[in-house]
Amino acid sequence: MSLLELKSVSKIYGDLKALDNVSLHVDEGEWVAIMGPSGSGKSTMMNIIGCMDKPTKGEVLLDGVDISKESSRHLTDIRRDKIGLIFQQFHMVPHLTAVENIMVSQYYHSLPDEEEALEALGRVGLRDRARHLPSQLSGGEQQRVCVARALINHPELILADEPTGNLDEANENIVLDLFAQLHKEGTTLIVVTHDQEVAAAAQRTIVLEHGRVAREVINEDFGKTL
Amino acid sequence: MANRSTQKHTMTKRKMFLRMITSSLLRRRSRMIIALFSIGIGATILAGLVTIYIDVPRQMGAQFRSYGANVLILPKDGQTLTTKALNESLSSVPPEEIVGSAPYRYVRLDMMTRQQSFTAAGTDFNQIIRTSPYFSVEGSYPASIREILVGKEIAETIGLKTGSSIELTYQPPIREETDEDAAASGDFLSGSAEGFNGALVYVTAAIDDQAKITSIAIDATTQTPQYGGQVMENEDFEAQFIGKSVPLTLGEDVDALTGATITSTAVVTALNQARRTSVPTQPRSVTYTVTGILTTGGEEEGYVFMSLDDMIAITGENKIDVAELSISASADKLSSYVEQIEENSPVAKARLVKRVARSEAAVLSKLQALVFLVTAVVLLLTMICVSTTMMAVVSERRREIGLRKALGASDESIRAEFMGEALFLGLLGGIMGAILGFAFAQVVSVNVFGSSISFQPLLLPAAILVSMAVAAASCLLPIKRAIAIDPALVLKGE
Ligand SMILES: Nc1ncnc2c1ncn2[C@@H]1O[C@H](COP(=O)(O)OP(=O)(O)OP(=O)(O)O)[C@@H](O)[C@H]1O
Ligand SMILES: [Mg+2]
Numbered sequence: 197m198s199l200l201e202l203k204s205v206s207k208i209y210g211d212l213k214a215l216d217n218v219s220l221h222v223d224e225g226e227w228v229a230i231m232g233p234s235g236s237g238k239s240t241m242m243n244i245i246g247c248m249d250k251p252t253k254g255e256v257l258l259d260g261v262d263i264s265k266e267s268s269r270h271l272t273d274i275r276r277d278k279i280g281l282i283f284q285q286f287h288m289v290p291h292l293t294a295v296e297n298i299m300v301s302q303y304y305h306s307l308p309d310e311e312e313a314l315e316a317l318g319r320v321g322l323r324d325r326a327r328h329l330p331s332q333l334s335g336g337e338q339q340r341v342c343v344a345r346a347l348i349n350h351p352e353l354i355l356a357d358e359p360t361g362n363l364d365e366a367n368e369n370i371v372l373d374l375f376a377q378l379h380k381e382g383t384t385l386i387v388v389t390h391d392q393e394v395a396a397a398a399q400r401t402i403v404l405e406h407g408r409v410a411r412e413v414i415n416e417d418f419g420k421t422l
Numbered sequence: 423m424a425n426r427s428t429q430k431h432t433m434t435k436r437k438m439f440l441r442m443i444t445s446s447l448l449r450r451r452s453r454m455i456i457a458l459f460s461i462g463i464g465a466t467i468l469a470g471l472v473t474i475y476i477d478v479p480r481q482m483g484a485q486f487r488s489y490g491a492n493v494l495i496l497p498k499d500g501q502t503l504t505t506k507a508l509n510e511s512l513s514s515v516p517p518e519e520i521v522g523s524a525p526y527r528y529v530r531l532d533m534m535t536r537q538q539s540f541t542a543a544g545t546d547f548n549q550i551i552r553t554s555p556y557f558s559v560e561g562s563y564p565a566s567i568r569e570i571l572v573g574k575e576i577a578e579t580i581g582l583k584t585g586s587s588i589e590l591t592y593q594p595p596i597r598e599e600t601d602e603d604a605a606a607s608g609d610f611l612s613g614s615a616e617g618f619n620g621a622l623v624y625v626t627a628a629i630d631d632q633a634k635i636t637s638i639a640i641d642a643t644t645q646t647p648q649y650g651g652q653v654m655e656n657e658d659f660e661a662q663f664i665g666k667s668v669p670l671t672l673g674e675d676v677d678a679l680t681g682a683t684i685t686s687t688a689v690v691t692a693l694n695q696a697r698r699t700s701v702p703t704q705p706r707s708v709t710y711t712v713t714g715i716l717t718t719g720g721e722e723e724g725y726v727f728m729s730l731d732d733m734i735a736i737t738g739e740n741k742i743d744v745a746e747l748s749i750s751a752s753a754d755k756l757s758s759y760v761e762q763i764e765e766n767s768p769v770a771k772a773r774l775v776k777r778v779a780r781s782e783a784a785v786l787s788k789l790q791a792l793v794f795l796v797t798a799v800v801l802l803l804t805m806i807c808v809s810t811t812m813m814a815v816v817s818e819r820r821r822e823i824g825l826r827k828a829l830g831a832s833d834e835s836i837r838a839e840f841m842g843e844a845l846f847l848g849l850l851g852g853i854m855g856a857i858l859g860f861a862f863a864q865v866v867s868v869n870v871f872g873s874s875i876s877f878q879p880l881l882l883p884a885a886i887l888v889s890m891a892v893a894a895a896s897c898l899l900p901i902k903r904a905i906a907i908d909p910a911l912v913l914k915g916e
Binding site for chain 1: 824909
């Protein structure tokens with residue numbers, strides 16, 4: 197069943213087409229990787245899917261709702277209820293501790309629950325860093341907190357923009373294992389990456405070039421390496 | 423998740439809200455301190471000014487009192503005013519508000535040797551100190567009989583000095599003999615002595631050929647009504663004096679009234695010190711000693727001042743022409759006292775001394791308008807300052823705000839969080855302002871008005887409320903900015 201559908205989506209900045217007539221289809225529960233050179237429009241597409249930006253042209257259907265036409269207030273609701281975001285530059289509230297940063301996400305979604313937040317930190321191996329401020333955490337640790345924050349509200353769709361860009365081999369594996377687990381639980385994953393290995397973990401890889409879909413690669417080996 | 427106990431979790435949500443706000447303030451201390459200081463200093467100045475604003479009327483009232491009397495008491499047409507009637511007429515004014523009440527009896531006295539005449543005033547010097555504090559005496563105020571104060575003008579024209587003697591003559595008015603006058607004529611004793619609290623008790627007693635007392639009139643209106651004041655109403659006490667002649671001894675000739683020992687003593691002392699006088703039919707001359715020269719900068723410098731006792735002794739009349747009152751009360755209250763005095767007293771009427779009373783009100787309202795203006799300016803400055811700081815805070819926290827929005831914060835949540843921080847700052851600033859503001863007002867009051875002020879209990883909640891309101895108002899624009907932040911742009915940047 198289709199969760200996400202982009203129909204001829206374009207995003208135009210002046211005379212630059214960041215996205216140029218992109219059509220895309222993602223099924224519920226699918227794990228998709230997006231690759232492409234820098235400036236090819238990956239983040240632009242993620243922002244549009246993540247209800248943070250609107251396309252200049254085209255339709256974006258999320259769960260059957262055309263989010264390209266929604267008001268920003270409604271987009272906030274949709275983002276909060278359905279989507280977990282992991283940003284290219286990991287972002288945390290600087291004056292809140294790791295566990296509090298996760299609770300902020302719970303707070304906006306429904307109700308903060310410290311126990312659950314600590315559990316999520318445990319899943320990314322940071323339980324003992326729960327009371328540290330972002331400035332006291334390494335880049336990789338901060339990125340893992342962001343991963344834990346993205347999955348805390350059990351979103352239908354996780355959008356990750358370079359989630360492993362700052363991680364070493366071991367940490368990258370922690371995150372990939374987590375994604376595999378979420379995939380098993382039925383979460384839809386769209387992961388932007390430059391890393392072949394990370395892309396190889398997904399079911400399908402979409403390659404963007406100059407704002408267009410250059411090609412699609414189905415991972416025949418999916419499930420075998422894990 | 424939705425079917426968890428809501429009660430428990432709404433609490434958690436509020437707790438989380440407070441936790442976010444307090445960590446934002448506590449962990450970003452430098453910013454918080456700047457914002458807190460702008461609110462706190464604003465609140466301090468406001469609280470200080472408001473305290474002074476509230477206290478100024480009281481302060482100014484006391485200040486103006488020292489520039490003279492604000493109410494005059496005069497006899498009603500065809501009536502005679504006595505010290506007794508004067509004190510009775512003041513029953514409608516709360517005693518603690520009466521700063522002083524000085525009786526005056528004015529007559530012309532002649533200095534035969536110089537062929538000159540002066541206005542002489544009989545008064546109570548203890549009261550003059552209070553109603554006319556601007557009187558400046560070189561030498562001292564008269565303390566015993568036949569002592570006078572002369573105005574500087576007279577002293578200069580005649581060449582009088584402290585210690586000089588001067589003979590003054592009273593020319594009785596030419597009057598037609600009537601039955602009433604005949605009855606009133608004859609000798610009498612008139613004197614006064616200090617009773618309870620140093621207030622004067624006046625006694626007048628008619629005497630016959632053998633100097634025996636035939637009737638007595640006591641004026642103890644300055645004494646406490648339930649105690650010393652009883653001597654006026656007790657006929658048995660007065661009856662003891664009839665048929666006796668001075669000097670009298672308390673305990674032998676006359677028994678003290680129970681509960682009124684001090685006043686009884688004063689009555690006897692007054693009689694023993696009293697001078698024999700009569701309504702004169704011939705010019706009467708008395709030699710006085712000058713104890714002081716009076717400088718006032720006004721017409722009083724052309725007057726001679728003597729005690730009311732001396733005045734009664736020379737004129738043979740116990741009456742006053744006017745009394746100057748200094749009452750510490752607002753203009754509205756003063757007017758109502760004036761009306762009450764008119765209504766209650768059969769003989770006395772009261773008049774506001776318009777010039778002082780009016781200028782007092784005018785200066786007050788100007789002063790309050792000034793404080794009001796300064797308050798408004800300070801409020802505005804505080805708001806600009808807090809607003810600027812909050813603006814800086816918002817741009818400093820753009821990324822964080824964008825992140826919160828990306829995480830699903832609605833515009834209302836963003837507004838609530840910033841408002842919460844602002845109100846929290848307002849609360850702290852208000853507490854700080856109330857305490858420091860009171861200290862500030864105290865310092866100003868002591869230095870400018872020379873008196874301390876009491877803490878207004880309402881000041882604390884008022885300061886907190888106002889600074890919270892100011893903080894909230896200052897945040898409206900910064901919050902608008904925060905809400906307009908586009909999460910996509912902010913999160914992409916850097
Ligand atoms: N707000 C904007 N205004 C103008 N141009 C923009 C804006 N945002 C993105 N672009 C441009 O759109 C193009 C696509 O940008 P995008 O961030 O999607 O690239 P990307 O594929 O995520 O690259 P990277 O791998 O470096 O993250 C770039 O050329 C970028 O300069
Ligand atoms: Mg990008």
